Amino acid sequence: MSESEHHGASIELENLTKRYPGSPQPAVDNVNMEIKAGEVVIFVGPSGCGKSTTLKMINRLIEPTSGRIRIDGEDVTDMDPVKLRRRLGYAIQSAGLFPHMTVAQNIGLVPKMIGWSKARIASRVEELLDLVGLDPGEFHGRYPRQLSGGQQQRVGVARALAADPPVLLMDEPFGAVDPITRDHLQDELIRLQHELHKTIVFVTHDFDEAIKIGDRIAVLRERSHIAQFDTPEAILTNPADDFVSGFVGAGAALKRLNLTRVRDVEITDYPTVTIDDSLQEIFNRLRSSGTNEILLLDKRRRPYKWLRRGDLMRARGSLARAGTLVSDTVTRDATLRDALEAVLTDNTGRVAVTGRRGEYEGVVDMETLMNSVQELLEADRLEALEAQHELEDSRSEVTHAEQEGGAGGQKA
Template sequence: MSETATATSTATATASTAKATTGATIELENLTKRYPGSPNPAVDEVNMEIKAGELVIFVGPSGCGKSTTLKMINRLIEPTSGRIRINGEDVTDMDPVKLRRKVGYAIQSSGLFPHMTVAQNIALVPKMVGWSKSKIKSRVEEMLDLVGLDPGEFRGRYPRQLSGGQQQRVGVARALAADPPVLLMDEPFGAVDPITRDHLQDELIRLQHELHKTIVFVTHDFDEAIKLGDRIAVLRERSHIAQFDTPEAILTNPADDFVSGFVGAGAALKRLNLTRVRDVEVRDYPTVTVDDPLQDIFNKLRSGNTNEILLLDKRGRPYKWLRRGDLMRARGSLARAGTLVHDTVTRDATLRDALEAVLTDNAGRVAVTGRRGAYEGVVDMETLMNSVHELLEADRLDAVEHQHELEEQRAEHTHREQEGADTGGEERA
């Protein structure tokens, strides 16, 4: 079979699997964990309902019990009391090993087995549940493609031969391999650098759009929670729920001072994490490839409306920004010409990610990429700043409206007090 046919077949299989995959409801009822010798429970009677296909974030201070609560869902930690229901089925008394095969689990630093290849790591759970060799092989290819890794390049590698970001992608692929309805993620991106972390977050958002799993995700980073979550559970000590709501509701109407402390200053700018690159204009930009003749590249630079073009590599990924005069100064060699593209964003990236990339690059634009880093367009500073101004103006109008509501309430309260005073005076008379 040709590479094109294989790619088409894999894409079709991935698409059909994505359509067939749905999440499951999760209900926690009075879930409690006590450790011997401790006067207080680590987790104290947590009650929560998570909808099928929802991405819910547990966020809270260190030691508040968020990871313990997560691990009780697949019973890596056994609850002391309370019930856990997945799709209505009480799993509290189920064989925990069987339960874990039905619940995907991804952790910080990926947790890959170092003596196994990438393919063997991903195949682990499907093999345990008795899938055929042909089905497992097909699923490994599908999962690698789904997380943006070329199966031909990565299936035979060992974890030590991967970057931190690649290891985390394989960890997610392994967690999804047996097609579980529920995926638990315990600070999975906490051990990678900020740029890689942003890209992994974007990848998770893209995967969730395709798969509609029920995902419970633990983090201590509130910005990450805003970016990823359909709903956020802000947890106090012993996993007491301070607020369980959408990111917009928590940003605009925190329940109390504890939640406000997590929101922090600059709530309007944090709302940049709620708007995606796909929601704003992604412009086309003049491009050339490394395979184009040098004269064609030179002519396009000289005749274009912009003073630079974007050079793409053999796979169509952003490689270098070329400006007029670069080829002349580099004596016609692409190896020495231009400026390397240091950062890109996907359409699932937030406007905050895009703004940080633009400011870091200091050139007023950032390239937008799709699956496996292929170029899709450019977002510029003007577009991003217009969006920031719109958010700030919306916040200003909300504040004015809120102030008017308070004034009306005060006026109504004063009017009632006056009526009461008048009525009392008449009765005395």
């Protein structure tokens, strides 16, 4: 059995409270919540509402003033906090890697502390690097300063998963990277969760990120009071009050694009050539394809450039300056919103879909995306009409009952 086949654990928070000395109000006040095993729950709320404090109380980086924490039914409130933390993965913003340790040493830290053998640690490090999409041979011996922000975050997630904990706590883990890298890291987390089925508690202030990643979202007011705890669909279509509506913001129908994945729509093939093909072969392929452009793949079959007919005419024997670099790609786990943004920033009217190692798998075009938007808007319109009819029916029933009651009184 693979070491990463252990699944998630349930979490219960019972009357969880944190008071700081000298402060008139508690930072977190009487939180009660049940999180199912294998579920991704997002804490979202304004800055200072206590969402990170609540998260840190689960692994007791912050000690609760009162209340209980149960993991898989076991009360961990009085457990040795160091032992507890070794059972829970923890990933934070900017990865928090130790700069003097290599990638392998960072990932192997907790397994080493709990007594795993060197061979088992080495095997686990290789497995995890592969799992988070980093080549073990290439990254094993690097130091954090030699990695991009996105690569550091991947290593941070790998380190959090190293000892195969049932629970993964994530405190704004993708908040410090650029938007494109952030989208790709979110997709990677969704893909990982399909494989690992951990229980993930994830803090963010970004509602779009919450919709994209969460099975359920806890919208928190100040002191971590729960305004609504429900599925993304339910919160988008039925916000509990004005506070939640404010978080959802305008364009709820368009936000629902975050609930549909690229894998749910038609991914079409597109004419491709590779960088090793001759200019004549590329020209012949373009001519026979019936399209005005063709996708050039690099040596690893990753999308590299869009080539138009005119580009080839001007190439003069070399593709070095010809064509337009592919500015963005999406994976099958990306949302339709990600795909739409990628298409709008690329002048080709389509976006390339890639596999876990960046290899080309097909394209999604603007027409497919716009059809999906239309379907969502139509579904919203029908839902609103149904709700209106139900309201009218219930009003007419009330009126009818009142009239019946009035008639009965007159007869009497």
